[in-house]
């Protein structure tokens with residue numbers, strides 16, 4: 001059978017450049033798809049960190065003029081990833097964050113930067129690279145979502161997929177950006193990028209892609225409703241027949257408690273007792289009192305989405321129950337402040353590290369008893385999957401991918417040996433408190449707790465199943481094209 005050639009287009013990819021779960025997905029999926037006869041090449045912007053990682057590379061194509069400057073495509077292989085890097089210094093060679101300028105606001109030219117990424121992807125999709133014609137172009141999130149628009153309105157037949165990792169980010173810009181895009185006038189329409197009088201990048205992608213995926217079946221249903229669709233639910237409902245929910249996996253080689261260098265002590269399902277060394281290491285790092293009681297962790301962006309304001313408001317109750325919290329996160333300044341104040345109010349019981357620290361996130365999974373993910377909405381969520389893999393029991397809100405990946409420890413699930421975590425209603429103080437109390441009760445029964453940990457560790461959180469679903473989707477798209 002002929003190998004399917006997929007061009008993935010993404011603003012982030014692990015291990016080169018990451019601000020969230022999207023990077024983990026685009027970094028892990030190519031390896032998983034290779035086992036399913038799919039070869040993935042990934043187009044990413046040439047941010048300074050990316051340019052450093054690829055070294056010299058090989059320039060294989062030149063765009064004499066791409067939205068205000070010359071750009072090159074550089075082919076490189078990093079960490080087993082087959083990359084095409086869009087080296088466009090006028091758009092991507094700048095210090096600081098990927099999406100935000102030094103003033104903390106979106107870069108003034110984000111509309112241009114990510115139109116350029118999509119436009120370049122469209123060119124590759126139509127076959128400008130000698131000897132390379134992708135069968136499918138797979139665009140991730142709004143930053144890449146104009147790709148199917150360029151292809152559709154350019155009259156090109158290559159099959160396209162858009163994956164939504166989070167409906168909250170849509171790439172909406174004023175209408176006067178439209179002439180800059182270089183699309184035909186007809187693209188400013190219901191079937192193209194027009195969105196409430198402005199330009200919607202994700203909207204355009206969702207309208208033009210042959211298939212739409214999002215990162216869990218529950219979120220796929222949720223985004224067809226007004227409460228979660230963030231204005232695009234009508235379009236998604238209309239395109240429901242091409243919308244698929246495919247849950248994310250994790251890289252089980254990177255996330256493996258038996259071999260993880262970031263842990264003070266490695267362990268496996270037969271040696272859970274060894275996790276205690278990691279608990280001690282966490283206590284030291286987070287200035288927590290040493291004790292064997294329930295230790296929760298949080299590893300998260302601190303934003304409204306994650307429901308951590310509700311947790312912050314209930315920290316006194318958490319501490320009063322005898323539990324402790326180690327929180328690693330950054331984001332919203334007011335939330336950071338709230339958690340720092342809680343740590344001052346409860347010295348030794350609440351430890352907070354503001355920042356982004358990949359190894360520390362591993363240690364937390366390897367030593368905390370439970371991970372809290374009380375999100376208001378959660379397209380898939382990865383940290384609960386790390387928790388499962390590390391025997392760090394997830395305590396989560398019943399929404400999106402959290403609902404799809406955790407089995408609540410209700411009576412039936414406990415007696416069937418299927419329970420892997422604790423679930424509660426999202427964004428509800430009373431529900432969260434009840435879940436914390438329930439978790440405390442479960443923890444007190446150490447045999448039961450160990451059963452939860454083991455059931456979680458046995459859950460398949462790898463990419464195997466989901467990569468097979470993506471591969472099946474690509475095959476289906478190619479069959480439809482032939483028909």
Ligand code: ADP
Pocket residue numbers: 019020021022024299300301328329330355356357358361380381382383384
């Ligand atoms: P989102 O993409 O909405 O931020 P996910 O759970 O899908 O949420 O993915 C978040 C990813 O970022 C996970 O890999 C998580 O471990 C990581 N992460 C988030 N915050 C931090 C942090 N402060 N330090 C280290 N890793 C973090």
